[in-house]
Amino acid sequence: GNSVTQMEGPVTLSEEAFLTINCTYTATGYPSLFWYVQYPGEGLQLLLKATKADDKGSNKGFEATYRKETTSFHLEKGSVQVSDSAVYFCALTWGQNFVFGPGTRLSVLP
Amino acid sequence: GAVVSQHPSWVICKSGTSVKIECRSLDFQATTMFWYRQFPKQSLMLMATSNEGSKATYEQGVEKDKFLINHASLTLSTLTVTSAHPEDSSFYICSASQNEKLFFGSGTQLSVL
Numbered sequence: 001g002n003s004v005t006q007m008e009g010p011v012t013l014s015e016e017a018f019l020t021i022n023c024t025y026t027a028t029g030y031p032s033l034f035w036y037v038q039y040p041g042e043g044l045q046l047l048l049k050a051t052k053a054d055d056k057g058s059n060k061g062f063e064a065t066y067r068k069e070t071t072s073f074h075l076e077k078g079s080v081q082v083s084d085s086a087v088y089f090c091a092l093t094w095g096q097n098f099v100f101g102p103g104t105r106l107s108v109l110p
Numbered sequence: 111g112a113v114v115s116q117h118p119s120w121v122i123c124k125s126g127t128s129v130k131i132e133c134r135s136l137d138f139q140a141t142t143m144f145w146y147r148q149f150p151k152q153s154l155m156l157m158a159t160s161n162e163g164s165k166a167t168y169e170q171g172v173e174k175d176k177f178l179i180n181h182a183s184l185t186l187s188t189l190t191v192t193s194a195h196p197e198d199s200s201f202y203i204c205s206a207s208q209n210e211k212l213f214f215g216s217g218t219q220l221s222v223l
Binding site: 036043044046089093 | 142144146148154155156159205212214
């Protein structure tokens with residue numbers, strides 16, 4: 001079946017540090033891949049997405065590349081800010097088969 | 111982990127009728143629940159934040175009178191699609207937070223004929 005694995009948190013970084021949150025998936029067929037972010041007290045928001053192999057999604061300085069050969073979709077940001085503190089969810093969809101990873105909490109310290 | 115139960119898992123209704131979807135936190139209390147909508151092969155979009163004992167907060171572009179949300183207890187939130195039309199056909203999913211983790215219902219596929 002389809003599944004998403006992402007690195008365990010929490011992740012604590014200093015402001016302006018480089019961020020990587022690993023995400024790997026198992027899926028039949030060719031899923032679309034997403035990163036969602038949940039800020040404290042709020043619902044999920046779509047951060048970025050990629051719908052086919054080698055696509056790069058980007059938004060707000062975050063990037064992730066759909067790597068079919070390694071079945072990965074790692075989230076990266078070159079310089080994090082305190083306002084990036086949130087929980088990040090990797091997810092995939094295949095039709096209506098929506099699967100989320102467990103989420104990774106990021107805390108950015110000033 | 112915590113369990114969020116969503117019911118029904120699928121529903122087919124005639125145009126003009128109303129459909130109620132329930133979201134229950136089975137083993138924890140959820141003061142806040144979230145409702146999302148997914149169009150085929152697209153991303154999940156937040157519709158509204160449901161707060162126990164108060165009015166829901168709707169995202170921009172979501173019609174409050176069409177998508178009625180009630181969160182009358184700490185374990186139950188309902189979404190009612192009123193006077194449903196074919197364009198309301200979609201996959202609806204709820205989620206709730208516990209100990210800073212997010213748990214999802216299994217989703218409801220709504221088809222309006």
